[in-house]
Amino acid sequence: MQKNKLWLLPDGIEETLPDDARRLEQLRQRLLEMFSFWGYQLVIPPFIDFLDSLLVGSGHDLALQTFKVTDQVSGETLGIRADMTPQVARIDAHNLKRHWPTRLCYAGTVLHTRGNSLEKSRSPLQIGAELYGHSGKESDIEVISLMLEMLALSGLLNVHLDLGHVGIYRALAAQAGLSKVQEKELFDVLQRKARPELQELLAGYRLADHLKPIFLQLPELNGDKSVLAQANSLFADASPAAKQALAELAAIADNLAIRFPNLDISYDLAELRGYHYHTGVVFAAFIPSVGREIARGGRYDNIGEKFGRARPATGFSADLKLLSVLSKNTAPLGNIEAIFAPCSDDPGLLETIRDLRAKQHTVIQQLPGQSGDAAQMGCTAMLAQDHQHWAVKPIV
Secondary structure, eight states: OOGGGTTOOOTTOOOOOHHHHHHHHHHHHHHHHHHHHTTOEEOOOOSEEEHHHHTSGGGGGGGGGSEEEEOTTTOOEEEEOSOSHHHHHHIIIIIIOOSSOEEEEEEEEOOOSSOOSSOOOSOOEEEEEEEESOOSHHHHHHHHHHHHHHHHHTTOOSOEEEEEEHHHHHHHHHHHTOOHHHHHHHHHHHHHTOHHHHHHHHHTSOOOTTTHHHHHHGGGOEESTHHHHHHHHHGGGSOHHHHHHHHHHHHHHHHHHHHOTTOEEEEETTOOTTTTTOOSEEEEEEOTTOSSOSEEEEEOTTGGGGGTOOOOEEEEEEEHHHHHHHTTTTSOOOOOOEEEEOSOOOHHHHHHHHHHHHTTOEEEEOOTTOOSOTTTTTEEEEEEEETTEEEEEEOO
16 A cells, blocks of 8 residues: 555445544443343453354354454464354353343444445444343343334434244245255245246245245235235145244234334335344334334344353344434534643642542643644633632633
């Protein structure tokens, strides 16, 4: 790189300047404090880890997003985390080893080899919460509720919640006796909602006559609550497991509607986000001004099995940087009241400065020969001597 280009940053990597950094940190503190009020305990996983640990469960889908390096100490391949969920699952399964429900939360930078098509950043500040040790719909309702409260505390309005359940497709694929190859082919077509391809694909499969209409109409089962009624009718001959997954989704939605009566909820029964690791309900939050989800999550039971203990799990995550940017208009940054102190080693002045800082006042002391006065440095008051004492006086 040329010397006159040293100020450039890699694509998708950004610096955070003082005002934005203060807003980001204030939001981080508020959200983690709220998580703690719900009983979620903060954990801090390492930024770099053994690659195999990072690619457990949800990590398999992130293999291409993970930067890989060789450890000069052990010779092992390490990865820079692209998602913190596998690490938090390890903490629950291997380190804590609790037999009761465990609530954990986290906030830290992750790194991606590529940014997604809508958000170019490759270094999100991931914040999230996970609930381990409970397999019922009540824990799913809790984490979705916590996610919605997080967005509300961030000042985001008009949130739209999209719900799905990967258990529906898993049950239908099992009922149809699809091979692993067929299941993968069908999954790909359903994700793209490519109806002509879907018809052609199903024509080549040996399926029971009552199952073909279900698979054909699955991509159309998205929209408001009427989708659930359509699915109930369509699933008349579906397996008990598929019907149970649909009933579970409906029960979760009904409970959320009671807790959040103004919440806009939609359903997509062909939504298979994270199909390879999610095992139950999946969800995502949207707002009108952003063309992608601003928070997402779902159930991913048994992720801890690779770490020695299979535990039911559900959780969500979001990019704190994005939340901070989106909350900028709804929560303006307040001014810091700073006090300017003259350049002096006077013991009385130094004691006054220490006392003010201990009381959480911002005091900026002048440096010898510096440029810029108190007002230019953002100070609204200054310390001045008054009858051999130092007193705070407003800058006129």
